[in-house]
Amino acid sequence: MKTIKGPGIFLAQFAGDKPPFNSLRSIVEWAASLGYKGVQIPTWDKRLFDLDRAADSHDYCDEVMGICAELGVQVTDLSTHLQGQLVAVHPAYDKSFDGFAPQQVHGDPAARQRWAVDQMMKAARVSQRMRLTSHVTFPGALAWPYAYPWPQRPAGLIEEAFDELARRWRPILDAFDAAGVDVCYEIHPGEDIFDGTTFEMFLERVGNHQRCMINYDPSHFVLQCLDYVGFIDVYHERIGAFHVKDAEFNPSPKQGVYSGYAPWVERAGRFRSLGDGQVDFAAIFSKLAGYDYDNWAVLEWECALKHPEVGAAEGAPFIARHIIPVTEHAFDDFAASGMDKTANRKMLGL
Numbered sequence: 001m002k003t004i005k006g007p008g009i010f011l012a013q014f015a016g017d018k019p020p021f022n023s024l025r026s027i028v029e030w031a032a033s034l035g036y037k038g039v040q041i042p043t044w045d046k047r048l049f050d051l052d053r054a055a056d057s058h059d060y061c062d063e064v065m066g067i068c069a070e071l072g073v074q075v076t077d078l079s080t081h082l083q084g085q086l087v088a089v090h091p092a093y094d095k096s097f098d099g100f101a102p103q104q105v106h107g108d109p110a111a112r113q114r115w116a117v118d119q120m121m122k123a124a125r126v127s128q129r130m131r132l133t134s135h136v137t138f139p140g141a142l143a144w145p146y147a148y149p150w151p152q153r154p155a156g157l158i159e160e161a162f163d164e165l166a167r168r169w170r171p172i173l174d175a176f177d178a179a180g181v182d183v184c185y186e187i188h189p190g191e192d193i194f195d196g197t198t199f200e201m202f203l204e205r206v207g208n209h210q211r212c213m214i215n216y217d218p219s220h221f222v223l224q225c226l227d228y229v230g231f232i233d234v235y236h237e238r239i240g241a242f243h244v245k246d247a248e249f250n251p252s253p254k255q256g257v258y259s260g261y262a263p264w265v266e267r268a269g270r271f272r273s274l275g276d277g278q279v280d281f282a283a284i285f286s287k288l289a290g291y292d293y294d295n296w297a298v299l300e301w302e303c304a305l306k307h308p309e310v311g312a313a314e315g316a317p318f319i320a321r322h323i324i325p326v327t328e329h330a331f332d333d334f335a336a337s338g339m340d341k342t343a344n345r346k347m348l349g350l
Contacts, residue, residue, distance in 0.1 A: 008038030088140030
């Protein structure tokens with residue numbers, strides 16, 4: 001059996017213009033001071049990391065790894081959530097998602113997609129240079145506007161969307177395969193892959209690609225009323241990354257899953273800091289340990305109420321407390337009888 005690595009922290013939600021959140025060295029030093037042993041680095045925020053520079057410079061990659069090592073922290077993986085989102089965008093969201101891309105491709109969906117694919121290819125090369133084995137991202141969405149079947153969806157619409165999604169991602173998956181890195185998709189409402197069924201639809205279309213993996217985040221399943229513990233039983237072989245994020249779902253006479261367009265603090269379903277929500281992390285960590293998940297447990301902080309720095313400070317000991325140092329032998333080995341096959345057959349009357 002293997003022990004989960006951690007605690008790690010996703011830096012995206014903490015990056016800012018003021019110290020210690022405005023440079024890689026200072027934010028990693030801050031994370032280390034809280035007890036984090038790993039950092040997941042967003043690749044779109046040049047205050048922390050320059051993906052284009054990393055793709056051109058081995059020295060820069062070594063510098064990033066060296067800074068983290070000097071501070072006693074490892075890089076868990078790189079994240080391309082924003083770039084991955086832009087691999088596939090329904091036209092209804094063009095204006096909204098332009099902000100994820102450089103100014104020069106705004107208003108040009110084809111150019112924006114080419115930029116996003118190039119970013120993903122660079123992330124594969126850079127992950128290899130940094131000796132990483134997993135990568136976290138979003139898959140994007142073409143079918144999401146049609147998630148609820150009203151008006152009735154025309155036959156073949158969803159299938160066509162997933163065929164196209166797979167066509168766009170297959171070359172990227174092949175590039176990550178050549179780099180020896182898993183692509184761990186965050187299963188998330190707003191993406192075409194938002195639950196187990198949709199993941200299977202995508203996985204089938206990319207030929208059960210060995211690098212097509214899952215970034216497991218139970219918070220998104222709580223908000224969909226999905227069995228997030230049973231999900232591990234079904235998909236544990238495809239779970240390659242783990243976002244430790246809490247959530248709660250409190251339906252009322254006025255709100256259910258869709259939450260009436262309310263702001264986050266007023267929604268029936270909302271994200272919370274670790275320990276403040278409803279996720280059964282003891283069950284999750286036990287399941288993952290039982291299935292030999294040995295990658296990182298990474299805090300992704302998103303809370304409608306608590307201050308982020310408080311959530312981060314509480315997150316490291318919370319994760320550390322839940323990681324199970326796995327045993328090397330069975331608890332009842334002391335009572336082993338030392339019997340052999342011959343004795344066993346005699347006991348069975350054979």
